[in-house]
Amino acid sequence: MLSRVADNLYWMNRYVERAESLARVVEVNQDNLLELDDNIELDRFWLSSIHAFHAHEYIDHEKESSAECFFLFSDSWPSSIRNCIFSARENARMVRDQLSEEIWVELNSIYHFFRSKDAEVSFDQTPQQFFQKVIRFSLVFQGLSDATVNHDEGWLFMSLGKYLERADQTSRALDALTLKEKKPSRKDLIAALRICSALSAFRRQYRGELSLRNVAEFLLFSQDFPRSMRFAIRRIDSNLHELSGVPSGNFSNEAERLAGSALAAVNFTNIDAVLARGLHLSLDELQLSLMDVGQKIFETYVMSPLELQNVNDDQSMQAQQ
Amino acid sequence: MNPAPFEKYKTEDFFDEMFGNSSGEPLLHYQKIFDRISRLTPVEIAEKRSHADSSFLEHGITFTVYGDEEGTEKIFPFDLIPRIIPRAEWEIVEQGLTQRILALNLFLNDIYHDGKILSDGVIPKEIVYSSPNYRREMVGIDVPKDIYVHVCGSDLIRDETGAYYVLEDNARCPSGVSYLLENRQIMKRTFPQTFQGMSVRSVELYPEILLSTLEYLSPRRSQKPVCVVLTPGIYNSAYFEHTFLARQMGIEIVEGRDLIAIDGYVYMRTTHGLVQVDVIYRRLDDDFLDPLFFNKDSTLGVAGLMDAYLKGNVALANGIGTGVADDKVTYAYVPEMIRYYLGQDPILPNVPTYLCWRESDRDHVLENLENLVVKPANESGGYGLLVGTDSTKKEREEYKERIKSNPRDFIAQPIVSLSRHPTIFEDSIEGRHVDLRPFILYGKDIDIVPGGLTRVALRKDSLVVNSSQGGGSKDTWVLEN
Structure with missing residues (x-):
């Protein structure tokens, strides 16, 4: 396309x-x-x-x-x-x-x-x-x-836009809790969940054990909740591989490499490690890596001066043959 | 006595599409519609009308108004009473239009090659060579199948006796066909009962025929040709139409920045690299197509496109340099072209035209400005017109100066009392002036979509039907029998 x-x-x-x-x-x-x-x-x-x-x-x-x-x-x-x-x-x-x-x-x-x-x-x-x-x-x-x-290429780009934005918004909602002067109140925690329309899904999983730790764990790592960071990043990763046809776990461009690395980051850590490092710092890193993914998607599929240069060379080669 | 909606209807001194020259009884082919509309109450009319309007807005069937800061999109007002053309009448129109597009193409092929019509003195050389749309670059170039104008919109009007005239040809990028197609859709949705028992000829094949017209030009015969619609972008007044046609044909709509010309070939930039393009249905005037050849400041086109075109590696519809054929000075000579190339008498006459370029004509125009319509020779969209009867003395004086300093740029025509058509106005029905723009496709065959776009001047007594000047449109029916 x-x-x-x-x-x-x-x-x-x-x-x-x-x-x-x-x-x-x-x-x-x-x-x-x-x-x-x-x-x-x-x-x-x-x-x-x-x-x-x-x-x-x-x-x-x-x-x-x-x-x-x-x-x-x-x-x-x-x-x-x-x-x-x-x-x-x-x-x-x-x-x-x-x-x-x-x-x-x-x-x-x-x-x-x-x-x-x-x-x-x-x-x-x-x-x-x-x-x-x-x-x-x-x-x-x-x-x-x-x-x-049609769930074709265009749809994959639509999906990429949706999940990159969603991951960003979820991380902001969570980050807002770390920016408070005081320890987040019960009300603040509920607000963060509601902003991600996660309140009832959270309650089912944690039976109302409302704590910063649980809320952060849910919004970061839930396997199944469609607004968790992990869910969104997994979709981004699989969308990118569907686009290129390269199997997951490998990469053929920078966008795939960075998305795979972000996915690994959320897959192979846990809430205790995140809290030990600092929630704000961890979220910041995730946000930055997703911004990079967005940028690389743009460079790979939309605007690539380098690629264009290569095609230019290919063309002149064909013309010489 | 007429039933309610037509109770106060007057045809006055005009030819009325529904009533002809008489008042009271509708013409035979309008009888059923007349009966059906007569049964509607004002409330029902208002309901149908608001339903149609909101359909247009919701579906984004809009055009953009130039000179408006925000690039406002407006709907093209739609009138619910269809214009009806009986079969026999349409057949004559069709023959006249076919003759005309043939002659225009033979003319273009001639002036860009041997120029016989010029050396035989049928059309003065100066007329052709002084046209701003004459393209020297095209001299000696063979275009695919010798066709220059693949899509033509020739505007037709009827005078007070109901006789058809050609008012102008649009041989560059005629627009409006999407409204014609959408009007039919909306008409079917809001007013299905009017179609019953009418055997209206369908218009829906247009996009398909347009696509095969384009494919017919492809320089590569080995595979399915890659055709695209080239648009100036979303701020163009006809942008809706460009996407509409691309969607209906199932081909890409591209902007200049999506294309790149390399070594005499044109490619589009896709997510999987470059793809060679064979045929471009361009909705962009010559001037903007290629900054290396034409307007250097244009960012809408593609640098190197002309090179690829002149080498025959990409086809353009319409071809380059067709504007000389719809120049309003050239227009005056189309009947001569028809006689010269086809050896036939023109079936559809021209409106008598004074060429300010000729001294005798110019004097007549300057003396009779208040009774004439003066038009710039190379504008479209109704911009820059002077309707003598509606003008102030000051406007006329200014216009005279413009004519004197650039006589080649102006033509004048007597004011034709355009035919009128019953049109819904507030809660009653009144006569409004109409014209007709049929769309002619010239590929392997010549194909004319039945009817065309009927444009209607919604302001009372106005003769200007252009969408940019407060015009609306109607569904147009050609009857099968």
Whole structure:
């Protein structure tokens, strides 16, 4: 398939996944803060969230009516939910011929929702419904990707985008617990699980033994939970091998090598080792290695000056023969 | 007395597609539609209309408006009352269009080779050589199957007697066919009952025929040709159409940056390396195709594409240099071309045209500006028109100066009272002016999609039907019997 198309599909899915995660972050936090009747505390909380997303440089205090609105509707921050939806659709428009009609209609209708005033009005009047709409959109979008699109190369790029973004978001939710000044409270732990929609899955496995250790173990290492780091990295690894046809355990490009190494890192360690090294440090390393994987996917399949140079040489060789 | 929706309907002094020159009784081929629409209440009409509008928006069937900062996408307004063309009438139109595309191609082949029509004095040399779309690079080049214009959209209008005229030819990158196809889909969904017992000819084969037209040009015969649609990108007004056609044909839609030319061949960049491309259905004007040959600042094209094309290693549809055939000055000579190359009389006449380039014509135009439509010779999309009757004195004076300084760039035509068609306006039905853009494909055979895109000027009394100028469209039916 066209390199650019692979790139567009990858980013389309990353943005959709990002919009969903962000919707959960804002929803869960807003919910938690309802009982907090202290504006200073509130401000401090949102400010630290904005920092966690490296978004503080985009905030314009004059313009933003509230921190939530910044996360949801900011024009200047490229990862606000609105901008994620716009970017996802922009990418989709460039590859419309690759998408099913059903996917396009879903993406297009949420786009028109965010383009009009409806989104702000809905958030203002019925925030619960607003968040549900965004999250549901993402889930329907994913369901349709599985059910109405050929599971071919393009689909693998969509899947790569989804799981790379998901792993990143899960690591952020977990990392937020390490950034607290105090030991995370019970409420904080529940928030982290809810942000990853992991609360009931966690409860089934740990019977309510709520501790930082258990929450971190679950979100990092669960074999079966689809938002755990291990699950996501395993998918990234297998998607990459399906793309190249090279069996897992070997590698034919840098993206495969780095993904394999990240998978080994989560496969062959445990929560005690991670806590001993420091949770924050471990998460940081994982995040960085996944960013590298993303970069190498781009260099391998989308933009490769070196590869192009080689083909150039091949061509002139053929011409000489 | 007319039933409710048509109660206040007036045909005035125009030819009406549904009622002809009379008021009251619809023409025979419109009888069933007339009956069905007459039974609708205003509420039902409004419901159907909003249903159709939201279908268009949801499916992203939009066009982009130029000159708008945000690159706003708008839907191309759709009117629910179909335009109907009876079989016998359509057959004549088809013959006229076939004759025309043949002559245009013979003309292009001639002027890029021996130039007989010029040396025989049928068309003045200066006309051809002064056209900005005449491409010197093409002289002496043989194009695949000697076909230059593979996809043509010739706009037709009808005057107050109902006679058909060709208003202009679009021999470069005519657009609109996707709306024609989508209009039919939406019409079937929102108004299925109108089709009953009508035997409307189907339009859905168009993408398939377009693909075989493209494949017919492939320089490599040994394998399944690799065909692509080349688009300027998502900000182009017709981007929706480009993806639509690519999807319908099952071929890749590419931008310039997806292609690379190496040693006289064109390749597309894929996740598995480079793949050679045989045929490019380009929706990009000549000027932007190759920065090495044409506009040096264009980033939309592919450096080296022309080299590959001139070597015959890649085919382009439409070919390079076709713009000289749809130049509005050349247009005036198409009837001569038909006589010269085919030895036939033109079946579809031209609208009388004054060439400001000719001194006598120019004087007439300058003196009668308020009764004429003046058009730039090389613009499309209805940009830069002056409709004399709708203009202010100041606008006319400015236009006169422009004509005087660049007479070659302007033509003028009498204002034709375009035919009108019943069109839903708010909760009633009123007459609005229409034209017709049929799409002609020229590959192994000449194939014309039954009907075409009927464009309708939604503003009352407006004669400008272009989508960029507030026009809408209608489903167009050619009847089987």
